Amino acid sequence: MNEQEIFEFLNQKAEQYNHLDFIELDPISIPHQFSLKQDIEISGFFAATIAWGNRKSIITSAQKIIDFMGNSPYDFVMNASQKDFKKLENKAVHRTFSAEDFQQFILNLKSVYTEFESLENLFLLKENEKNYYHAIERFRTRFLGEIPHRSHKHVSSPYKNSASKRLVMFLRWMVRQDKKGVDFGIWKNLSPQYLSIPLDVHTANISRKLGILTRTQNDWKAVEELDQIIRKYNPQDPAVYDYPLFGIGVSNELL
Template sequence: MLKFEELKIFLDEKADQYNHPEFIENDPIQIPHRFSLKQDVEIAGFLAATISWGNRKAIIKSAEKMLEIMGNSPYDFVMNYSEKDLGDIKGKSIHRTFNGEDFVYFIEQFNKIYKENKSLENLFTIHESETNFLHAIERFRSSFLGSEKHRSHKHVSSPYKNSSTKRIIMFLRWMVRKDKHGVDFGIWENIDQKYLSIPLDVHTGNISRKLGLITRTQNDWKTVEELDLVIRKFDENDPAKYDFALFGLGVTKELL
């Protein structure tokens, strides 16, 4: 097992290697990168992150289908759709269990949110004494999801139910992280990236265990917080950069 200093050097190198514009090409982050308007980036990013499970090529293809339906102007579409537009979408298949009905629900929720907020950032504000996005994600959920039960609620995970909320945390990395590499957007000015966590899935979880960063066997919220403690010792101001390292090591199978 590598010592702390060696591990930090190793992961810093890997983060640098994968935090590179070439990364965008094969990753769902390429979807919001097609836009420059802040709200377009947010909507396209949130939708792409929401369906980010399974094969990355399939995710990108499904996200492109959603963009096409919205006339490649997500913000304009969610603010100005007609009932007929929504009717046309309802029966469509989008991505695995995320179907046309879910897509319509998300469009309607975006409409409500953007009527009251210029940016989704307002819904993720970190309050004093909070150390991560645990409560912010729940506040976002209660704003974004209607109070009535709906099948689409399952597509926005809850850390209060001990979910790792991988897709939301990935979306937050995209929006919040600022650096000069051009992969993450860093368009949310008022949230500090020191609160970010690693989006935890099978790959990042397995690599983290191989490196001795975590001991818990489940990929759940408690494990997200266990990993937080370690990666923040490596870099307390930009812990989420290590997502690139863990992801890259998972994809290349370098540690197998």
Template sequence: MLNFEELKSFLDEKADFYNNPDFIENDPLQIPHRFSLKQDIEIAGFLAATISWGNRKAIIKSAEKMLDMMGNSPYDFVQNYSEKDLKQIEGKSIHRTFNGEDFAYFIKQFKRIYKENSSFEELFKVENSEINFSHAIERFRKSFLETEKHRSHKHVSSPYKNSSSKRIIMFLRWMVRKDKRGVDFGIWENIDQKYLSIPLDVHTGNISRKLGLISRTQNDWKTVEELDIVIRKLDEKDPAKYDFALFGLGVTKELF
């Protein structure tokens, strides 16, 4: 097992290696990278992140399908769609259990949110006493999903229900994390990246256990917080950069 300094050096090197524009090409992150308008990036990013489970090629294809339905101008579509547009969308299949009905519901919620806010950033503010995004995600859920029950609610997971909330955490990394590499956008100026966590899934979980970063066997919110403790010791200002290291090690299977 590596000691702390060796572990930091190893993970810094891997994070540095994978955090470059080549990373974007085969990743769902390429979807929001097609846009320059902040709101387009937010909508395309949130949709791509929401359907990010399974094969990455399939995810990108499904995200492209959604962009096509929005005339490749997500924000403009959200502002100006007709009921007929939504009806057409509702009947489509999109990606696995995320269907046209879910997509149409998301579009309606986007419209309402942008009526009240200039950016999604307003809904993810972290309070001073908080140490991560768990409460911010819950406040966002409340605001985005409102109180009416809808099948789409299962697509926006909750740390309060002990979900690792991998897809929202990934979306937050894209929007919040700032560096000069051109992978993450860092377009949310008022949220500090020190609150970011690692998007935890089967791969990052397994790699983290192999490296001795976590001991819990489930991939849930408690494990996200366990991993938080270690990555913040490695770099308290930019803990989420280690997502690149863990992801890269998962793809290359270097540790297996």
């Protein structure tokens, strides 16, 4: 297939995978339980943060987090006490994301929400920025604070050339605005045209098989390489190509 044919194929597959049926087996199912903006943000942020490994185990762990927060994430963030955290002591949350990490994330979130109505404020783009590279780093700096803590490893840095897959995915969930019912589009001050592909094993491998990604490392430079071509074929909504690339990768359709 030539480049034009590849993207005609991906456009067809985007229609197939960008569908409500996608939600059930994906971590995005977690924030879909809520309607309050802050609840969607917090539950989505935790689901994205622990999104590595088997998708079923990610969803199970994320649901445990929501249950622990009494199914009211925002209320828990703003009102949790040491007594609440004590209940989670010595319990596993998700792989290397520990109870200590969870507690620190709650404290960090409370700090943010005490100052801002929404996490969106921490991702706002500045003049002449054409992707979320700097915005992700600004979010990371404000959210984590200056005091070193073991939880910092769970928020990756594009400045260290990380693909920042989980934060890029979280941004897709919050920013994309279509009528398919999967992504939320609740952050109206951020533009979908600057979104990137959440680069994981599936999306990267399929991109290479299709010949639209040449870089061998799954890093931020690879994200920007993909940006160039996906924006060529859908400048207003480039991140829609996450659906076909991920869906084809999971289904092994090209094997």
